[in-house]
Amino acid sequence: MVRVGDLFQALADRTRRLILDELTERDGQTLFEICGRLATRHQVGSSRQAISQHLDVLEAAGLIVTRRQGRYKFHHLDTRPLRSITERWLRSEPTEETP
């Protein structure tokens, strides 16, 4: 079960938002591909392990799903959790938060 708090916290980091941008443009990338594109296109100089930890956070938030194939691990975007995340404050009746 993915909590709404994990979702917002995952989106609170700029590097993670850039990762989602990259996967939006080209879905199913590996860790090394994401590292390369972040470095060359967004000047993100973080280490591979840092990006890997970001991917873990995004996966725990339910925003990406992973698929292993041989020694490759492909990361796929899942934007379904984002669909109605702000409706809580845009609708007339707020949704309760369950801790």
Added chain:
Amino acid sequence: MVRVGDLFQALADRTRRLILDELTERDGQTLFEICGRLATRHQVGSSRQAISQHLDVLEAAGLIVTRRQGRYKFHHLDTRPLRSITERWLRSEPTEETP
């Protein structure tokens, strides 16, 4: 002016989301009203200063606007920054898996 990072970071905190919930239900509350309702309805035991700092963050993110009147300071919700914040990743996505 208001960066998108500030917006997500403001939403990353549970207490701040609860503040938005409270203002959604009853707009234009003062700091003390918000403190009281957070305590009685959501078991938030933070101090008044903590809530005040949360309100500063929300205002800096453009999610609330304040209006001073005498010794009261009323807080009003502004959900406009939330409207299109997730469209960045939802643009060219499959809408639903409905057959």
Added chain:
DNA sequence: ACAATAGGCAAGTCACGGCTTGCCTACAAT
């Protein structure tokens, strides 16, 4: 078999965010 590639695990550093404490200003009521 051996090396290169893709990725994982764990400990440690460091800065920032959330929160408190203490004191202060401004307005209102009596």
Added chain:
DNA sequence: ATTGTAGGCAAGCCGTGACTTGCCTATTGT
């Protein structure tokens, strides 16, 4: 004028998050 109410300012504590470093496992290529 004095007291109480609504809010602000600033310093400090402390836990958590982002990141690095070092080493390890697994799969692929030659």
